[in-house]
Amino acid sequence: MARLMLIINPISGTGSKKGVDEMVTRAMAECGHDVDVRFTGARGDATRLAAEAARKGYYGVLACGGDGTVNETARALCGTDTALGILPAGSGNGLARHLQIPMDIPLALKIIASDNIVPCDYGSVNGQEFFCTFGMGFDAAVSHRFARQSRRGLLSYVKSALSEYVQYRPQTYTVSANGKLLTEKAFLIAVCNASQWGNNAYIAPEASITDGLLDITIVHSGTAIDAAVMGMDIFTGYISKNTMVHTFRAPACVIYRRGSGEAHIDGEPVNMDDIIDVRCHRGALRIFTPLSEHRFKPVLTPLQGIFKDASLSLKHLLTGH
Numbered sequence: 465m466a467r468l469m470l471i472i473n474p475i476s477g478t479g480s481k482k483g484v485d486e487m488v489t490r491a492m493a494e495c496g497h498d499v500d501v502r503f504t505g506a507r508g509d510a511t512r513l514a515a516e517a518a519r520k521g522y523y524g525v526l527a528c529g530g531d532g533t534v535n536e537t538a539r540a541l542c543g544t545d546t547a548l549g550i551l552p553a554g555s556g557n558g559l560a561r562h563l564q565i566p567m568d569i570p571l572a573l574k575i576i577a578s579d580n581i582v583p584c585d586y587g588s589v590n591g592q593e594f595f596c597t598f599g600m601g602f603d604a605a606v607s608h609r610f611a612r613q614s615r616r617g618l619l620s621y622v623k624s625a626l627s628e629y630v631q632y633r634p635q636t637y638t639v640s641a642n643g644k645l646l647t648e649k650a651f652l653i654a655v656c657n658a659s660q661w662g663n664n665a666y667i668a669p670e671a672s673i674t675d676g677l678l679d680i681t682i683v684h685s686g687t688a689i690d691a692a693v694m695g696m697d698i699f700t701g702y703i704s705k706n707t708m709v710h711t712f713r714a715p716a717c718v719i720y721r722r723g724s725g726e727a728h729i730d731g732e733p734v735n736m737d738d739i740i741d742v743r744c745h746r747g748a749l750r751i752f753t754p755l756s757e758h759r760f761k762p763v764l765t766p767l768q769g770i771f772k773d774a775s776l777s778l779k780h781l782l783t784g785h
Contacts, residue, residue, distance in 0.1 A: 465496055465497060465498040466496060466497050466498070466523035466524075467497070467498050467499075467500065467520075467521075467522045467523055468492055468497045468498070468499045468500070468522060468523055468524045468525070468526055468549070468576075469499070469500045469501075469502060469513065469514070469516075469517040469522050469524075469525045469526070470485065470488050470489075470499050470500065470501045470502065470525075470526045470528060470551075471502050471503075471504060471509075471510050471513050471514065471525060471526065471527050471528065471529070471533065471537055472484060472485060472501065472502070472503050472504070472528040472529065472553075473503075473504045473510065473528065473529030473530070473532075473533040473553070474503055474504070476528075476529035476530040476532070476533055476553055476554045476555075477529070477530055477553050477554045477555050481528065481553060484528055484551070484553075484569060485501045487569065487570065487573075488501075488526065488528070488551070488569075488573060489501065491570070491573045491577065492573070492576065492577075494577075495576075495577045495579075497523070497576075499526075500517075500522075504529070504533065504536075507536075508536065509536075510527065510529070510533050510536035510537045510540075511536045511537070511539055511540045512540075513525075513537075513540075514527075514536070514537045514538075514539075514540035514541055514546075515540035517540075517546055518540060518541055518544040518545075518546040521545075521546075522546050523546065523547065524546060524547040524548070524549050524576070524581075524752065525537055525540075525541060525546060525547075525548060525549065526549035526550075526551055526576065527548065527549070527550055527551065528551040528553050528569070529553050529554055530552075530553065530554015530555055530556060530557060531554055531556050531557065531558050531559065531596065531662060531730045531731050531732075532554070532730070532731070532732050533553075533554065534548075534550055534554075534559055534560070534595065534730075535593070535594065535595055535729070535730045535732065538586065538593070538595050538749060539593040541749060541750070542586055542593060542745065542748050542749050543748050543749075544750075545750070546750070547581045547750040547751060547752055548749060548750065548751045548752065549575070549576045549751075549752040550563070550565050550572065550751070550752070551569050551572050551573070552565060552566075552567050552569070552572060553569065554662075555621070555662070555663070556621075556661065556662020556663050556731055557662055557663075558596040558597070558658060558660050558661055558662035558730065558731070559595050559596050559658055559730075560572070561660055561662065561663075561664065561769060562596065562658035562659045562660055562671075562673065563658075563673075563751070563753050563754065564754055564757075564758060565753070565754065566772070567772065567773065567776050568776050568779070575752055575753065575754055576752050578752075578754070578755055579752070580752065580753055580754065580755050581750050581751065581752055581753070582674065582750070582751055582753045583674070583747035583748070583749070583750055584673045584674055584747065584748075584749050584750070584751045584753075585657055585673045585674060585675070585676060585744050585745060585746050585747060585748070585749070586657060586673075586744075586745050586748060586749050587655065587657045587678055587742060587743065587744055587745070588742070588743050588745060589655070589727075589729065589736070589740060589741070589742045590736060590737065590740060590741055592729055592734070593729075594657065594729045594730050595657060595658065595673075595730060595749070596656070596657060596658040596660070596661070596662070596730045596731075597654050597655065597656045597657070597658065597660075597661055597667060597668075597728075597730065597731075598654070598655045598727065598728070598729055598730075598742060599652060599653065599654040599655070599727065599728050600635075600637070600652065600653050600719070600721070600725070600726070600727045600728075600736070600740070601634070601635060601650055601651055601652030601653055601683075602628065602629070602632050602651050602652040602683075603652050603654065603661070603667075603728060604652070604726045604727045604728045604733070605628050605632055605726055606621070606624050606625045606628045607726075607728035607731055607732070607733045608726050608728075608733040609624040609627065609628050610624040611732075611733045621663070629691065632651075634649050634650055634651050634684075634685040635649070635650065635721060635722070636648070636649045636650075636721070636722065637649075637650055637653055637682075637719055637720065637721050638719070638720040638721075639653070639680065639682070639717055639718075639719050639720075640717060640718040640719075640720075641680065641712070641714035641716070641717035641718075642712070642714050646682075648682055648684070648710070649684070649685065650682050650683060650684060650685070651683045651684060651685040651686075651708075652682075652683045653680070653681070653682050653683075653719065654667045654668065654680070654681040654683075655678050655679075655680050655681075655717065655719075655742050656668035656671045656678060656679040656680070656681060657671065657673055657678060657679075657744065658671055658673055659671040659679075659760065661731065662731065664699060664766050664769040664770060664773075665698050665699060666698055666699070666701045666703060666760075666766065667681055667698060667703065668681050668703075668704075668711070669701040669702075669703065669704060669760050669762065669765075670704065670760060674747070675713075676715060676744055676746035676747075677713040677714060677715055677744060678713065678714060678715070678716070678717070678742065678744045679711060679712075679713055680711065680712055680713070680714060680717060681703070681709060681710075681711050682709070682710040682711070683708060683709055684708045684709070684710070685708075686708050690708055693706070694706060694708060694709075699766055700762055700763050700766055701760060701761070701762035701763060701765060701766050702762050702763075715743070715744050715746075716741075716742060716743040716744060717742050718739065718740065718741050718742070719739075719740040719742065720738065720739055720740075721738055721740075722738065723738050724736060724737045724738050727740075
């Protein structure tokens with residue numbers, strides 16, 4: 465029997481993880497996998513546990529939690545033969561949504577059971593790994609504010625964003641990529657391996673995690689009306705058509721700013737130096753993914769995500785779990 469390690473973050477997201485260990489163990493036994501269950505108790509536990517699994521030659525590590533748990537788990541598996549499996553249980557679930565892994569854990573387990581493992585890219589920023597997005601500017605400021613909130617979830621994030629918008633001031637950045645220099649006063653800069661921040665908010669709708677390139681999105685500052693339109697474009701997938709947005713692809717870039725400051729890695733707040741080296745590492749992380757890949761379609765793909773979320777919420781309401 466192939467060995468899997470299940471890492472559960474019991475406090476991620478807003479739902480209970482009660483019974484998940486038994487569900488996963490039972491489902492994986494049916495397809496010939498033996499599961500070791502571990503629980504995180506502090507930041508860094510998932511990385512330590514996943515590194516142990518890779519060192520001992522486990523076939524895969526299943527991360528049950530949000531983007532923070534997935535990030536911690538994945539960074540220990542980069543460059544190894546041990547595959548990452550994602551059981552979404554967070555508030556954003558950006559990488560899972562990009563890969564079109566169902567938010568319903570029983571359905572996500574079917575992805576693991578299909579045993580379709582794809583070599584995927586990941587990014588690094590000043591040596592720290594990221595798997596969805598790295599960002600500076602407004603989204604980084606919101607991440608720092610959101611981290612201080614006692615409640616999680618989309619509504620709390622929107623509240624943090626509105627509060628931050630009132631006082632936020634754009635900064636000037638210089639981006640070196642593809643042999644060119646670009647200096648911009650920007651509302652935010654997002655360097656994307658995957659297409660979205662989470663919660664069906666698409667900052668780089670056409671991004672691919674298998675092309676060896678990062679999608680760099682520079683958003684300029686504007687009026688409150690411009691910001692409202694931008695918000696609509698992010699949730700409909702038309703952001704690349706917005707005149708306030710400049711997007712391009714590169715295998716690496718260096719970003720310069722005036723002094724160190726706030727940033728975020730996969731939504732987790734961090735502080736970064738004034739010189740930021742970002743790189744794409746092609747095919748260096750093996751991930752359990754769906755057998756079929758669906759091309760992103762503006763409006764339609766986001767609506768499908770919203771409908772699936774609503775259906776899952778209704779299921780939880782009716783069943784109590």
